[in-house]
Amino acid sequence: MMVKVENLKKNFSAKRVLNGISFEVKKGEIFSLIGPNGAGKTTTLRCVYGSLKPTGGKIEIFDEPFNEKLKEKIAVMNENRRVFRRFTGGDYVKIWSLLYPQWNDEIFSNFAIHYKFDLSQRVETYSIGMKTIFYIALTFASGADLLILDEPTQHLDPLIRAEVLRIISDYANEERKTILISSHEIYELEEISTSFGIIKEGKIIYQDNVDDAKASHRLISQNEKVSQSEIVGFVGNEILVKTNKDIGRYPTFKEIVIGYLGGKEEFTPFK
Amino acid sequence: MNKVEVYFIKTLKERAGLLLILTLLLLIPNFSWRIFFIFLMITLVLLPRDMCNGKFNIMMELPLSRKDVFWSSYVFLLVFSIFPQMIGYSFESIFITPSPWSIGYGLLSTLTFSTAYFGIAVLSASFGFGNFGVPFLVLIADAFLGSIRWYGLNPYRMISPIYQENITVALIFALSLLMISYFIFERKGKIK
Known part of the structure; x- marks a missing residue:
């Protein structure tokens, strides 16, 4: 190492x-x-x-x-x-x-x-x-x-x-x-x-390898049901989840980073 | 040796003008003036200044350790405080012949003062008190405390880096300050 x-x-x-x-x-x-x-x-x-x-x-x-x-x-x-x-x-x-x-x-x-x-x-x-x-x-x-x-x-x-x-x-x-x-x-x-x-x-x-990170995450829509998946955070109108199940779509590297950094709380300044 | 050389190159390049002026002024064969110019060199040219203006951080990005930087800076100080004094003595010997004892004593006095105030200035910078203000206050306090006499006695004068009434005790005190400052600098460094 x-x-x-x-x-x-x-x-x-x-x-x-x-x-x-x-x-x-x-x-x-x-x-x-x-x-x-x-x-x-x-x-x-x-x-x-x-x-x-x-x-x-x-x-x-x-x-x-x-x-x-x-x-x-x-x-x-x-x-x-x-x-x-x-x-x-x-x-x-x-x-x-x-x-x-x-x-x-x-x-x-x-x-x-x-x-x-x-x-x-x-x-x-x-x-x-x-x-x-x-x-x-x-x-x-x-x-x-x-x-x-x-x-x-x-x-x-x-x-x-x-x-x-x-x-x-x-x-x-x-x-x-x-x-x-x-x-x-x-x-x-x-x-x-x-x-x-x-x-x-x-x-x-x-922390992860770039390819593994992409393979182990999915982006799903907000009203999609998920089970046995860990919700990471919001990416625009979608939700980043950590899962091995074949749901939603694969995220890009940028979306993974945004999902983790943004977390589960949405910033809504006008509400 | 390369690391000491790098410190010398860096300091000579960055502070060439001030260093030249101070070196010329250090030729003046007067102890009071000499210690004042050495004080300026310590606080405005060497490590304490680097610790406060961010240059120490640049040195830490290079393959230099805190130990390398501390001792290189101290060696630099000794070279630039003692050599001008020796040159001054050789000029002086044209007119009067100083005794080897007085030359040795003079060099030891410079070494004692330089060592003590290098330690004080590094301590001040390590604790975030700056490279000049606090050491200058210490210099004034040192001059003031050493000037007081109680019934002709003042034990502080023995260890005072300015008065050095007992040169051996004063040198031991100065070396203690230097070692304390080194250990604190090693442990703490600059926290900025």
């Missing part, structure tokens, strides 16, 4: 942000952590790569309890694309190549040429989209076994977004690297994820 998180808890002062997160990621998987803003995705990732100390629970990376020596095998792209002041692209390449023993200059150069990075320019002056691409280039060239990408396609135009998704997918499939993604872009995640966890209010409410 590449990542194993068990009953992870995190408090900020008296406020509990993570309330018993558990999930597992196998080697070569692209695991997506999906949830609304403020659900605890970024906090979970920060605990996994050791930026935050958990209040409770257990984190294992590469089958051993998390320790800071393992960080050489983990490459991180942060959510806000924060960068060091006055650092040029070249400075970043220098420090990443010093810190990652498996750094691959050729991969970075391929990105640099394709996306026309100006390595003499300060990274803080790059556009937000360019910073995202630059971070993606750094993480892929790091040679790390586990990539943690927080909102990797945010701020990218549709063409580059599609290209980046393909690169992420190829990287995991061809290089057998594990990628942990946090995002709320449900459409994109379906394209590349092998498994996913839905996070809501600091808890993983559902």
Whole structure:
């Protein structure tokens, strides 16, 4: 197991942000952590790569309890694309190549040429989209076994977004690297994820393989009778149920996520 | 070694201007001025500042541990506080020849002050009290408490990082502050 998180808890002062997160990621998987803003995705990732100390629970990376020596095998792209002041692209390449023993200059150069990075320019002056691409280039060239990408396609135009998704997918499939993604872009995640966890209010409410999740859920109309099925939540005028019975219709990945996140309570502001 | 180098590259790049000015000012062969400029370096250039402006979080995204960052920052402080002083001594020796004892004592005083206030500033930042305000109040309180004398006596002056009346005791006190700050920093880090 590449990542194993068990009953992870995190408090900020008296406020509990993570309330018993558990999930597992196998080697070569692209695991997506999906949830609304403020659900605890970024906090979970920060605990996994050791930026935050958990209040409770257990984190294992590469089958051993998390320790800071393992960080050489983990490459991180942060959510806000924060960068060091006055650092040029070249400075970043220098420090990443010093810190990652498996750094691959050729991969970075391929990105640099394709996306026309100006390595003499300060990274803080790059556009937000360019910073995202630059971070993606750094993480892929790091040679790390586990990539943690927080909102990797945010701020990218549709063409580059599609290209980046393909690169992420190829990287995991061809290089057998594990990628942990946090995002709320449900459409994109379906394209590349092998498994996913839905996070809501600091808890993983559902975790599964994408194909198995689709096979084990059905969408039925509101007046349809169901038995031996677990009602998950509303998706528009339909109800998402977890069942193996051949009823209703198969849901899309997006509908499964909406069903779990929306739950059984409908929001009716005009009633 | 790479990790220390990365910290040096990062700090030299980000704070080049301020660092250059402070290094030049640290050439002034006067202890009071020197400790003030070292105080500015600790609070405005090094780890306590990184903990408060989010740069520490960026470092934590890299393969650096809290231990690496803490000790690299401390080594940086020692290099940039003691080297200018040594250069200052070599200039001074053109006009007067300082005794090896006075040079050694001077360097030890700088080490004691730097160590104590690095610990204080890291503690302040770890508990969310900021990198400058609280350490500055401590500096003022240190100066004030050390200046009071009761019948010619003031035990606090012995351990005071500013007055260092007993250099050995003051150094032990400074090292204790450094170790306490390290353990709290290791356990707590920055909670932001």
